[in-house]
Amino acid sequence: MATTLDPGVAHAAPDDRDWRIGDVATTARYRVDLRDAPPDVFEDHGRTDWGALSWAQVGRPYLVEKWAAEKRRLERERDRPLPVLEGWQHFNRSFHELFVTAPDEATARLKGEFAQAAKSFDLAGMKEVLVELAQLRIWNGVHRVQDAVWDPRGKRALFEGLDVERPRILFLGAADGYEAMQLAAMYPGGHVVLVDYDDFCRTDRFGKFPERYPFLGVDPATGHKRVWYREQMDIDFEVADIRDLRYGREFDVVVSIGLVEHFPDAHKPEAFEFHRRFLKPGGYAIVTCPRDQPRGRAFYWAMADIMNYGYRELMTIDQLGLYAWENGFRIERAGVIKAHNGLVCRVR
Numbered sequence: 001m002a003t004t005l006d007p008g009v010a011h012a013a014p015d016d017r018d019w020r021i022g023d024v025a026t027t028a029r030y031r032v033d034l035r036d037a038p039p040d041v042f043e044d045h046g047r048t049d050w051g052a053l054s055w056a057q058v059g060r061p062y063l064v065e066k067w068a069a070e071k072r073r074l075e076r077e078r079d080r081p082l083p084v085l086e087g088w089q090h091f092n093r094s095f096h097e098l099f100v101t102a103p104d105e106a107t108a109r110l111k112g113e114f115a116q117a118a119k120s121f122d123l124a125g126m127k128e129v130l131v132e133l134a135q136l137r138i139w140n141g142v143h144r145v146q147d148a149v150w151d152p153r154g155k156r157a158l159f160e161g162l163d164v165e166r167p168r169i170l171f172l173g174a175a176d177g178y179e180a181m182q183l184a185a186m187y188p189g190g191h192v193v194l195v196d197y198d199d200f201c202r203t204d205r206f207g208k209f210p211e212r213y214p215f216l217g218v219d220p221a222t223g224h225k226r227v228w229y230r231e232q233m234d235i236d237f238e239v240a241d242i243r244d245l246r247y248g249r250e251f252d253v254v255v256s257i258g259l260v261e262h263f264p265d266a267h268k269p270e271a272f273e274f275h276r277r278f279l280k281p282g283g284y285a286i287v288t289c290p291r292d293q294p295r296g297r298a299f300y301w302a303m304a305d306i307m308n309y310g311y312r313e314l315m316t317i318d319q320l321g322l323y324a325w326e327n328g329f330r331i332e333r334a335g336v337i338k339a340h341n342g343l344v345c346r347v348r
């Protein structure tokens, strides 16, 4: 029987149970959503005539320019820009901290710290705790209530209908590897290679990804739906710079989630070329990036100290599609999910 708990309930569901198709629950750190039914969670933009779009029509992406205080501090101290990889190392550590924090527990602790600071008239301490509380509240809303970061229903809707069997899947800039695991559950029996040049992603972001987080997919033996867990999948993690990869055209699917928007226009062709280079003929490139929407801009503003260590754009689906089209892809599926735009493409 499906379990439905109100989002944000004080007593969260245990996250180590056996989940079933249809379950919806809020655990201490994340939301589980194994519903396999409408309402639809994918706004389809597949009818767009990409070849007819122009930059004059769609406008340029929005640049996020509020930087993390730590980035600004390091750059002042060294009098030079933070190297890109070092920026990612900061990003991955501080972002990971959010995933391993239980918001209800942390809120109770911070409220205690606020009371202590208030008692001793520590105004700076009070301000620091208030900022942390606000960020935690935003994170709880975005990740644990709205499920807008992992967004399993939106991702499943975007990934559906691929013509692949036992695929080899390459995830560029994999971080926690989430979307490759969702693909592996939907298209089982293949092999996944996660690539990220920050070793912390191998050891922690993917290495400590919740073992009992359930992915809705299919059972290859029966063709029926089934729930998959991380340890049931064949996954390798390669710590490498994407630019140094030596694979041939051997993958059925090459995926990136939130990667291309970190490349300024002069480097966009290189970013799209990464997706083409390792694809078998007829293979799929899946590309997503955060949407340019008011709540997206507000998120990166309020969470700047955690998220903003390097170049970042927010885009509309038309802008992302136009980049893909200009860089030689045919767009098979395009749409908008909670926080991201998504494309499923083939080489033109």
Ligand SMILES: C[S@@+](CC[C@H](N)C(=O)[O-])C[C@H]1O[C@@H](n2cnc3c(N)ncnc32)[C@H](O)[C@@H]1O
Pocket (backbone or CB within 6 Å): 088, 089, 092, 095, 172, 173, 174, 175, 176, 195, 196, 197, 198, 201, 240, 241, 242, 243, 257, 258, 259
């Ligand atoms: C914004 S994150 C992707 C978002 C991801 N879904 C998450 O949960 O954080 C981008 C990832 O790509 C990695 N990355 C960026 N440039 C890379 C490169 N040239 N080679 C390998 N990994 C790269 C970063 O280390 C980072 O973990």
